[in-house]
Amino acid sequence: MHVLLVEDDALVASGIRAGLETFDLVVDEVATMAEARRVMASMQSDVVILDRGLPDGDGLSLVEEWRAAGVQAPVLILTARDAVRDRVDGLSGGADDYLVKPFDLDELVARLYALLRRAAGRASGVLYHGELSLDPAARRVCVGGEPVALSRRELVLLEAFLYAPRSVLSAGQLKDSLYGLNDDVESNALNVHIHHLRRKLGAGVIETVRGLGYRLGRADAVALPDAGRKGPSP
Numbered sequence: 190m191h192v193l194l195v196e197d198d199a200l201v202a203s204g205i206r207a208g209l210e211t212f213d214l215v216v217d218e219v220a221t222m223a224e225a226r227r228v229m230a231s232m233q234s235d236v237v238i239l240d241r242g243l244p245d246g247d248g249l250s251l252v253e254e255w256r257a258a259g260v261q262a263p264v265l266i267l268t269a270r271d272a273v274r275d276r277v278d279g280l281s282g283g284a285d286d287y288l289v290k291p292f293d294l295d296e297l298v299a300r301l302y303a304l305l306r307r308a309a310g311r312a313s314g315v316l317y318h319g320e321l322s323l324d325p326a327a328r329r330v331c332v333g334g335e336p337v338a339l340s341r342r343e344l345v346l347l348e349a350f351l352y353a354p355r356s357v358l359s360a361g362q363l364k365d366s367l368y369g370l371n372d373d374v375e376s377n378a379l380n381v382h383i384h385h386l387r388r389k390l391g392a393g394v395i396e397t398v399r400g401l402g403y404r405l406g407r408a409d410a411v412a413l414p415d416a417g418r419k420g421p422s423p
Contacts (some may be wrong), residue, residue, distance in 0.1 A: 196220065236305055239251065239252065241268040252279075339386075357358070392412075
């Protein structure tokens with residue numbers, strides 16, 4: 190999951206980012222509405238965590254602006270404003286959830302996954318594809334009940350496909366899921382991660398759509414080669 194964090198308190202933002210990264214989430218952190226606009230225009234974020242009290246205005250006005258422009262990314266308002274009126278205004282203004290500071294990190298992550306699940310039209314927290322299952326909260330992947338060890342990037346990539354099982358995802362979309370704006374990405378990095386997923390979960394688990402990108406393969410293409418039991422790639 191790629192998270193855009195909009196928080197002007199550097200200490201709070203650093204703590205949230207570090208906490209989310211322990212759950213293998215990819216986080217881009219900005220401090221103003223102007224920076225948030227720039228990021229949303231240049232890459233695709235799965236979910237936005239947005240403070241209301243920002244240096245260049247009320248974050249809620251940014252939500253309203255995005256919604257008017259057709260931006261559908263789920264937004265969680267994270268703020269110290271705890272009055273009922275503030276919560277109602279936030280949700281009425283286009284935000285999808287509202288969490289008051291101080292908060293518990295586990296609850297924040299659970300809410301983010303709930304937003305992503307609802308956006309994908311899924312009821313269950315565990316993602317299934319035939320014999321393949323992925324529990325995002327536990328960071329656990331199994332095939333036929335057998336655990337498969339994936340690296341952090343491989344797991345995030347598989348999650349992106351499972352949340353959009355019928356979609357062709359471009360290389361750019363997949364890179365947005367895997368990397369933040371400031372990450373140093375080698376040109377063949379995406380191909381390497383896809384190769385590792387195919388080796389561990391079956392050659393047909395990810396299909397190449399020539400000229401467009403990649404999509405999740407048929408459910409019966411999932412397999413568990415011996416390589417899948419050897420642990421994460423280096």
